[in-house]
Amino acid sequence: MNIYSQIRANKLKSYFIIFLFIGLISLVFYVIGQYYSDPTTYFIIGLVFALFTGITSYFYSDKLVLKMSSAKPASKEKYFDYYTVTENLAIGAGIPMPKLFVIDDPTPNAFATGRDPKHAVVAATTGLLERLERSEIEGVIAHELSHVKNYDILVMTIVTVLVGTVAYAVDFFTRSLWWGGSRDRNNRSGALGLVFLIFFIILMPLIASLIQMAVSRRREFLADASGALLTRNPDALADALEKISHDPHMMKHASTATAHLYISNPLKKDSKSRNWITSLFSTHPPIEERVRILRSM
């Protein structure tokens, strides 16, 4: 598969995910509406809600993701290496210079987002910029720019926003069940519980499969390989990945929704957070394997 067929596949996948999302959310609202014997109104509410979220996820997902990770713009003066390395690699890859952001966090990590190379954003943590050598930063940025160039960022970012929305909705319904349901509507709470159950049963696998679609292990290996082709220095990326994976801390502003965006999973290190949901969302191929492949290049 060359880069052009990969770009086409990624675009198709993104549109498919958005339509799937709109269809399923509308359906869920329709089912809920059945219990209140007004399925049409609920269906329309669901459709409007899903359309709104879907369109937002396409056009504004990068800004939302940056907000979710509390990233700030990076200047050339303050982050000379980071900035010039990105300029150079963008020239080498033949894509416009992406906007650069910095996340104030000692854990080394980085991600790319946006809907196409013209609207691309790269963000790195201060920990990454402080602790990595220039050549290692170059390796990491080259990996991220490969995601930008072949439109991985489109799929990954859309999923982030849609998953975030669904997670928020599930959270909202859970609360309204526990606190809102028990007060006076004793006869209704049974029905409401059922509604919640349906919501949960339908949505959890949906989220999981959305994430599975967005992240394939192959995508990360491929970005490693094309990044190495760009810098002609696979060892630098391998060194960077080792440094990143040896850091014991967990990122402050990362969540299950944004985890798959990062070059290395920002959540996996904390054993306490490893419940069944996290393992459902296990998104990254093991670093050791990626390092081994890079070293053999």
Place this chain on the structure above:
Amino acid sequence: MDINLIIIGAVVIVIIFIIGIYNSLQTLRMRIKEALSGIDVQLKRRIDLIPNLVETVKGYAKHEKSVFENVTKARASLMKAGSLQEKAEANNMLTDALKSLFAVAEAYPDLKASTNFSELQRQLEDTEDKIAFARQFYNSNVLEYNTKIKVFPSNFIANIFGFTMEEFFEAEPEEKKKVEVKF
């Protein structure tokens, strides 16, 4: 009747096929042009940085006339260079001249300590990196284009419409050594 339809269909498919290959060759040629102007932008930046650098070094090391002359000469020939090969050669010449300039600078601690000098050096290094990446992008496009011209079946269409091979932008011998794979 049926056979006619089949023939017409086949002809249409062949024409669409030819148009597709022609367009992809044309696109690649445009991309090579764009990549080349990307190199030119960086070469221009390098050319613009040099007078400042020479002036700064002159302020501390007046007597190294031959070094300055070499740098100025190399810069002038890079500005004049028209063809790709001339540009590559002039650029390599400039790299060599700058190398001796920086070697000379080593002998003047005051110069090395000056912030102006180190800032210029940093900018120059950055520009050299950018030239290297611009060259890499250009060469990868040329490789794709030249391959298309050589392989079947696009070589026929390239022949008919007069698409010819493009030149690579050659790195200087020493830079080539750097990308050698270690075992």
